[in-house]
Amino acid sequence: MTTAPTAPTAPVLPLPARHSGSCPFGPPPAYAEAAATGPVTRAELPDGDLCWLVTGFAEVRTVLSDRRFSADIRHPAFPLLVAGARELITDNPDFLRLDDPEHARQRRMITGEFLVKRVETLRPEIQRIVDEALDRMTAGRTTADLVTDFALPVPSLVICLLLGVPYEDHDRFQSLSRTMLSRESTVEQLREAQEGVLEYLRDLTERKRAQPEDDVLSRLAARDDLTPDDVAATGVLLLVAGHETTANMIALSTALLLEHPEQIPGLADPATLPGAVEELLRLLTIVHTGLPRVALEDVELGGVTVRAGEGVMAMLSTANRDEAVFGGAGRRATDELDLGRDARRHVAFGFGVHQCLGQPLARAELQIALETLFRRLPGLRPAGEREFRTESFIYGMRSLPVTW
Numbered sequence: 001m002t003t004a005p006t007a008p009t010a011p012v013l014p015l016p017a018r019h020s021g022s023c024p025f026g027p028p029p030a031y032a033e034a035a036a037t038g039p040v041t042r043a044e045l046p047d048g049d050l051c052w053l054v055t056g057f058a059e060v061r062t063v064l065s066d067r068r069f070s071a072d073i074r075h076p077a078f079p080l081l082v083a084g085a086r087e088l089i090t091d092n093p094d095f096l097r098l099d100d101p102e103h104a105r106q107r108r109m110i111t112g113e114f115l116v117k118r119v120e121t122l123r124p125e126i127q128r129i130v131d132e133a134l135d136r137m138t139a140g141r142t143t144a145d146l147v148t149d150f151a152l153p154v155p156s157l158v159i160c161l162l163l164g165v166p167y168e169d170h171d172r173f174q175s176l177s178r179t180m181l182s183r184e185s186t187v188e189q190l191r192e193a194q195e196g197v198l199e200y201l202r203d204l205t206e207r208k209r210a211q212p213e214d215d216v217l218s219r220l221a222a223r224d225d226l227t228p229d230d231v232a233a234t235g236v237l238l239l240v241a242g243h244e245t246t247a248n249m250i251a252l253s254t255a256l257l258l259e260h261p262e263q264i265p266g267l268a269d270p271a272t273l274p275g276a277v278e279e280l281l282r283l284l285t286i287v288h289t290g291l292p293r294v295a296l297e298d299v300e301l302g303g304v305t306v307r308a309g310e311g312v313m314a315m316l317s318t319a320n321r322d323e324a325v326f327g328g329a330g331r332r333a334t335d336e337l338d339l340g341r342d343a344r345r346h347v348a349f350g351f352g353v354h355q356c357l358g359q360p361l362a363r364a365e366l367q368i369a370l371e372t373l374f375r376r377l378p379g380l381r382p383a384g385e386r387e388f389r390t391e392s393f394i395y396g397m398r399s400l401p402v403t404w
């Protein structure tokens, strides 16, 4: 990108901002500092290109829902958070990084698999997976790492079951997806991980085509309006999005609730549990680095003109802390946990046509996992040094030692 965005005086923030020893549950404070200077400010991508940092609630929703902003990663000015990563962009991106009508065509093929109605029928199965994970975690032990023993296996088992991916392979695809999501990966490592996981999904799709089973990949593989590459790309998207996100939400939510034990009873009542999970999604907003888009036309946004061909990063975390939207009399400040808050308007799942397809599933998993964990282990407490995953584009935890 060559055009220089034209905001008058705001400082230019290098992206992605770093965590700097501040509250470990929040995004890097630099985003909130930028938000304090205005809803749309300047930022610099690792390649040295300038882009716009969009932090206001209304402006973030505009970027994500206005067709003048494109999610097509093949656009030459699409903002990328890894230097040199443009050479990894293929002609065949997954539909997260395509615009309509192609995005809608591909998304429609799996929408039915993740609708609220369908996910409701999966609740008993999710409950079984959660209970069995807790049985294994507690059998003959009094300490565990909540990340590896609970937060990761639960969503991983669920998405493997739905997609028809053998769970025995989880070590392989989890380490590849970690590399894909880490900003510390080199372009070469990213290329290898991307190719490795695509190859894995291509092989699996071939097998599903030959021997179909009752799962999402088999149904996709059987379609003649999708190429094998389309199916593999969708498979990777679902596999990565389906467990890394929810796993980190379970781990972070648990760690945060252990710091606010007085709020844990909010999970026990079926009437308040869904609202409590929305508040955790709002406050933790694990996609810390924001959602990338590129302007296709000139757009007036938050007092500046975003020119056609300029990149923008829509910052969900600052939008989700807007006092005017989520604050109010009797409520805690929006950078604090308040399970009684009405957080339903949060944008932690994005907004507009790309809004998270898996959100009914993520909600069901979070509700069941957190309610069951604190009900079955009322004495749950920290048992050592916890580690956060600050290098990942999806914020989360590497370890959370606990006892009960």
Ligand code: HEM
Binding pocket: 071, 095, 096, 097, 107, 114, 237, 238, 241, 242, 243, 245, 246, 249, 286, 287, 291, 292, 347, 348, 349, 350, 351, 353, 354, 355, 356, 357, 358, 359, 361, 362
């Ligand atoms: C707490 C867990 C989750 C969070 C916070 C989350 C967040 C998001 C966000 C912010 C987006 C929008 C990206 C954009 O507009 O650029 C998104 C899209 C998506 N998510 Fe999730 N997600 C979660 C769980 C899941 C799960 C469990 C699945 C698996 C089925 C999933 C599948 C997808 C897909 C397929 C898209 C692309 C939708 C599209 O482009 O039309 N997500 N997610």
